[in-house]
Amino acid sequence: MLTMTLAELASAVGGTLRDADPNAVVTAPVRYDSRLIEPGGLFAAFPGVNVDGHEFAARAVADGAAVVLGSRPVGVPAVVVEDVRAALGRLAAALVIRATGLTVVGVTGSVGKTTTKDLLGPVLSRLGPTVAPPGNLNNEIGLPSTVSLITAETRFLVSEMGARNVGDVTYLAGLVQPRVGIVTAIGTPHLSGFGTLEITTKAKSELIEALPADGRAVLNADDHRVAGMAAKSAAPVTFYGASADVRAEDITVDALGRASFLLCTPAGSSAVAMRLIGEHYVSNALAAAAAALAFTDDVSLIADALSSAARASEGRMQVSEIEPGITVINDAYSSSPTSTAAALKTAAALAQGRRLLAVLGQMNELGADSPRHHTELGGTAADAGVRYLIGVGNADAGRIAAAASAGGVEVEHVPDAAAALALIHRRWAAGDVVLIKGSNSLGLQAVAKQLVAEGASDPAHAATQGNG
Numbered sequence: 001m002l003t004m005t006l007a008e009l010a011s012a013v014g015g016t017l018r019d020a021d022p023n024a025v026v027t028a029p030v031r032y033d034s035r036l037i038e039p040g041g042l043f044a045a046f047p048g049v050n051v052d053g054h055e056f057a058a059r060a061v062a063d064g065a066a067v068v069l070g071s072r073p074v075g076v077p078a079v080v081v082e083d084v085r086a087a088l089g090r091l092a093a094a095l096v097i098r099a100t101g102l103t104v105v106g107v108t109g110s111v112g113k114t115t116t117k118d119l120l121g122p123v124l125s126r127l128g129p130t131v132a133p134p135g136n137l138n139n140e141i142g143l144p145s146t147v148s149l150i151t152a153e154t155r156f157l158v159s160e161m162g163a164r165n166v167g168d169v170t171y172l173a174g175l176v177q178p179r180v181g182i183v184t185a186i187g188t189p190h191l192s193g194f195g196t197l198e199i200t201t202k203a204k205s206e207l208i209e210a211l212p213a214d215g216r217a218v219l220n221a222d223d224h225r226v227a228g229m230a231a232k233s234a235a236p237v238t239f240y241g242a243s244a245d246v247r248a249e250d251i252t253v254d255a256l257g258r259a260s261f262l263l264c265t266p267a268g269s270s271a272v273a274m275r276l277i278g279e280h281y282v283s284n285a286l287a288a289a290a291a292a293l294a295f296t297d298d299v300s301l302i303a304d305a306l307s308s309a310a311r312a313s314e315g316r317m318q319v320s321e322i323e324p325g326i327t328v329i330n331d332a333y334s335s336s337p338t339s340t341a342a343a344l345k346t347a348a349a350l351a352q353g354r355r356l357l358a359v360l361g362q363m364n365e366l367g368a369d370s371p372r373h374h375t376e377l378g379g380t381a382a383d384a385g386v387r388y389l390i391g392v393g394n395a396d397a398g399r400i401a402a403a404a405s406a407g408g409v410e411v412e413h414v415p416d417a418a419a420a421l422a423l424i425h426r427r428w429a430a431g432d433v434v435l436i437k438g439s440n441s442l443g444l445q446a447v448a449k450q451l452v453a454e455g456a457s458d459p460a461h462a463a464t465q466g467n468g
């Protein structure tokens, strides 16, 4: 973190110092898990549902925290505010203002934000010190904690911005003042929160509206709702997509599901061979390339960085080979019709004649059309060549299974992740490709991790399970 005295911190967040030396300094990032605190860091105490963060304040300070940001005095150095979330936002804004050499790139959209950030981070790192941490730190708490990672040397910050409501992105963008803004796609995720795609579009376009005239909007030309945001941009627009200025030509996918293509831009062309698994990530690579072009004309540098970028965040097309010859694809961080169709396509490409098992959980937050989306997904799974499907969760998961069954797939429907794990154990066999995907709350990521851990610890394990 950019060094701040506790007095400066209190004034930046509009809080009161308690039990503290105003001249002491914060030098390390914001954490809200006391176990992750670094010496000189700031521990943000939230009154949680099950545990009150304030109870861990003394422990955080004992472990090296310089100060606690909380809503009441805690007997150790603290800045006390009315609303810790709002205070974190004010802190982020103050840090960005202090970071004079910093340029912020914002990323929003319904799908692909985290992966785009994870691809752009390594590209910008070639141009200067960059903060773009793995994971999904895209809300009013995660974004400020990401900002707290910047130091005096940081040149680029890539900020993922999620939106559950209209106004969320305006708030987040107001904190970090992005010069470049990327909108990936407008799709179904969180539709029930917004009601309609039109409202989703409005919410995501807030990033473009926040850009300065000398900034750059980076828009997906293949998504007409995103492309239409150009009208709202004071900044010049770079489009990416199938036939846009920044595009991928000669796309091929290797046997491991990794895409290669010629990155074509107004500044020239260069070959990219991605390490990420999934053809759908080409779009995200183009978004990252288009954003990077705001800072460099060196297309070969961009292509080289995209080709070196490894998967950074968990649960997104995380492919593990376990004994005996079983491939487990953990794409269970989140789920939506778009991302599940993409995952099925890649899983089928990987299977190449091997048996494809799909463990598909319900997709939450799809609103009134949810039954239809689930039924369609069952058909998509059948068309992709899934041979055995486990639907996991509520009646919508049952709809996936029923539709897949109608398409000739062998199916079962179980209520939860634990039942899914037990069933996979009974059903998987040597040579299978197992795709695991569903809304995060179902806990299917843990199932995938468990399977991979078993495969790693006991190579004979899967072989003994048979297919009965």
Ligand SMILES: Nc1ncnc2c1ncn2[C@@H]1O[C@H](COP(=O)(O)OP(=O)(O)O)[C@@H](O)[C@H]1O
Pocket (backbone or CB within 6 Å): 109, 110, 111, 112, 113, 114, 115, 116, 136, 278, 280, 281, 283, 284, 315, 316, 317, 331, 333, 334, 335, 338, 339, 340, 342, 343
């Ligand atoms: N361009 C894309 N098209 C289809 N699916 C995608 C795309 N980008 C990412 N995904 C998938 O969507 C899910 C969420 O990806 P992520 O990058 O975490 O997006 P977000 O941060 O917007 O939730 C993952 O399953 C991922 O594989």
Ligand SMILES: [Mg+2]
Pocket (backbone or CB within 6 Å): 113, 114, 115, 135, 136, 138, 160
């Ligand atoms: Mg994300």
